[in-house]
Amino acid sequence: MRTIKLNKNSHKLVDDVLKNLKASPDLGIYKCVQCGMCTSICPGASQSDYDPRDMVRRVLEDDVSIVDDENIWNCFSCYTCNSVCPSGNNASEVNQILRQMSIDKGEGILKIQSFAAYGDSFIELGVGSVPSKFFDDMVKDVGPEYMNLKLDIEDIRSELGLGSYILPEKSIDEIEEILDKSGFKARLKRIKGSKK
Amino acid sequence: MKFIPDKEILLFKSCLVNVEYPGVESSTCYVFDKIGVEYHVDERQSCCTGLGHYYDLFDQLSTITLAARNFNVAADTGHKNIATMCATCYAILKKSAKILNQNEEAREEVNGILDDSGLEDMEYSSGDMDPARNIFHVAEILFNKREEISKHIKVDLTGFKVASHHACHYCKVHYKDTIEGIRDPNLIDELASACGVETIGWYDHKRVTCGAGFRQRYTNKEASLAVTGEKLQALKDKDVDILLHMCPNCQMQFDRYQPLIGEKLGTEFNIFHLNIAQFIALAMGADPYKIVGIQTHTVPVEPLLNKLKQPFNLKEDQSKRNSLKINENRD
Ligand code: SF4
Ligand code: SF4
Ligand code: SF4
Numbered sequence: 001m002r003t004i005k006l007n008k009n010s011h012k013l014v015d016d017v018l019k020n021l022k023a024s025p026d027l028g029i030y031k032c033v034q035c036g037m038c039t040s041i042c043p044g045a046s047q048s049d050y051d052p053r054d055m056v057r058r059v060l061e062d063d064v065s066i067v068d069d070e071n072i073w074n075c076f077s078c079y080t081c082n083s084v085c086p087s088g089n090n091a092s093e094v095n096q097i098l099r100q101m102s103i104d105k106g107e108g109i110l111k112i113q114s115f116a117a118y119g120d121s122f123i124e125l126g127v128g129s130v131p132s133k134f135f136d137d138m139v140k141d142v143g144p145e146y147m148n149l150k151l152d153i154e155d156i157r158s159e160l161g162l163g164s165y166i167l168p169e170k171s172i173d174e175i176e177e178i179l180d181k182s183g184f185k186a187r188l189k190r191i192k193g194s195k196k
Numbered sequence: 197m198k199f200i201p202d203k204e205i206l207l208f209k210s211c212l213v214n215v216e217y218p219g220v221e222s223s224t225c226y227v228f229d230k231i232g233v234e235y236h237v238d239e240r241q242s243c244c245t246g247l248g249h250y251y252d253l254f255d256q257l258s259t260i261t262l263a264a265r266n267f268n269v270a271a272d273t274g275h276k277n278i279a280t281m282c283a284t285c286y287a288i289l290k291k292s293a294k295i296l297n298q299n300e301e302a303r304e305e306v307n308g309i310l311d312d313s314g315l316e317d318m319e320y321s322s323g324d325m326d327p328a329r330n331i332f333h334v335a336e337i338l339f340n341k342r343e344e345i346s347k348h349i350k351v352d353l354t355g356f357k358v359a360s361h362h363a364c365h366y367c368k369v370h371y372k373d374t375i376e377g378i379r380d381p382n383l384i385d386e387l388a389s390a391c392g393v394e395t396i397g398w399y400d401h402k403r404v405t406c407g408a409g410f411r412q413r414y415t416n417k418e419a420s421l422a423v424t425g426e427k428l429q430a431l432k433d434k435d436v437d438i439l440l441h442m443c444p445n446c447q448m449q450f451d452r453y454q455p456l457i458g459e460k461l462g463t464e465f466n467i468f469h470l471n472i473a474q475f476i477a478l479a480m481g482a483d484p485y486k487i488v489g490i491q492t493h494t495v496p497v498e499p500l501l502n503k504l505k506q507p508f509n510l511k512e513d514q515s516k517r518n519s520l521k522i523n524e525n526r527d
């Protein structure tokens with residue numbers, strides 16, 4: 001049987017994962033027993049070479065190449081792994097942290113660049129929206145009625161007795177201020193500006 | 197049984213409910229009014245960042261700062277209990293409250309950002325929002341009042357085979373707070389039962405994700421739709437007519453893509469998709485277009501309503517655009 005060797009110097013990556021703001025205080029990565037339950041029910045694993053059990057092993061063995069592994073981008077963030085893990089580990093959360101590390105390094109930016117318009121819309125309106133490139137795909141896949149729905153949405157909402165979903169000016173200003181001071185605006189700029 | 201409130205509730209607006217299935221919001225309000233839930237909708241509330249968060253576009257610090265602002269909006273009108281219509285908002289808000297309560301350094305950073313933004317009065321103090329006792333999914337609020345729901349049922353929906361899709365981000369993220377089952381979830385099934393409808397209960401794939409996978413739907417479409425297709429097939433094997441939802445994102449994945457998936461697989465699925473609040477509102481006799489909002493659905497709901505003894509005033513053009521027929525031999 002394969003065992004994971006943990007020695008004093010091999011904790012760098014796992015410590016970085018645990019220190020990340022995204023890591024829940026009770027994230028049980030050290031308790032992983034490599035049982036493979038997560039991989040057995042993982043939709044990412046059934047559809048690609050992504051393997052959450054192996055991802056966790058590589059983090060514990062301080063194999064930093066996992067950050068650059070394309071396969072981490074095949075996770076569905078469905079948390080099914082979390083709900084079955086016998087050790088209180090959360091592979092989904094570990095995955096999200098590795099992706100942020102990849103974004104911080106630069107490579108990961110190319111993976112998320114196409115979603116940047118969601119951030120623009122959030123800053124502008126206080127609500128996100130599907131980036132137009134993906135929206136065009138949806139119209140193709142769902143049908144022209146989907147386009148009509150988008151054009152009629154305000155009318156339909158008033159038919160249903162619902163008000164506008166756009167935030168008041170003052171709230172939008174508050175959100176823009178927050179996203180400026182939190183560093184999100186700069187982050188978004190960096191994401192949009194990055195070239196291959 | 198955990199404590200579930202029926203008053204002082206902020207009904208948390210969801211960006212996907214807003215523009216995809218607004219009938220989920222009007223149905224929720226309709227049902228809340230009938231069963232005596234006291235709630236408030238606030239125009240100042242922002243989106244939780246959910247989709248952007250799982251696109252990995254948002255950083256955690258921005259997400260929790262916006263959560264602190266929304267928590268303040270909730271408390272400001274005396275509606276400190278949050279009820280979400282979207283499972284992603286539910287999980288994001290709970291996680292944000294946990295970080296804000298437990299991580300002093302992060303809390304100070306958030307308060308610093310709020311100060312710098314001229315929002316000192318929105319500063320967060322540890323314990324302001326209790327993730328287990330103040331943050332709920334609408335389905336839990338309804339479950340707590342299920343006896344009240346039963347008293348208002350007017351429409352007989354028992355002629356259909358009904359199944360449930362429990363949103364992962366409700367069941368599997370903060371599973372210690374999940375009610376009515378995690379690996380065999382039954383929260384929606386219990387609510388259908390309160391409407392006099394017994395669901396099919398367990399089925400193969402019951403707890404499987406919808407397949408949307410956030411970025412996967414857009415950047416890895418084949419894999420995403422394959423997962424959705426497998427679940428639809430499991431439902432078809434059981435001759436299911438109606439799949440009940442509790443999250444606009446899963447509902448989108450199934451309702452918007454079902455025709456395309458059917459085409460790809462050479463199958464007709466004939467499955468209607470309704471949020472549990474839409475289903476309860478229908479059972480209470482709500483108007484399909486003015487309350488339930490079926491006009492935004494991709495799989496038309498008219499053929500389903502045509503099957504009911506209760507006459508609904510259905511729009512011609514809506515039902516004409518569909519090629520979908522409910523299983524004729526099951527009357
Ligand atoms: S993360 Fe949990 S489920 Fe996955 S291998 Fe480790 S112990 Fe098993
Ligand atoms: S969240 Fe977990 S189960 Fe779901 S795809 Fe990612 S690793 Fe797999
Ligand atoms: S989780 Fe989704 S639907 Fe809910 S507010 Fe956030 S982004 Fe919008």
Ligand code: SF4
Nearest residue numbers: 363364365406445446
């Ligand atoms: S089923 Fe899909 S959309 Fe629904 S909560 Fe789970 S991952 Fe999100």
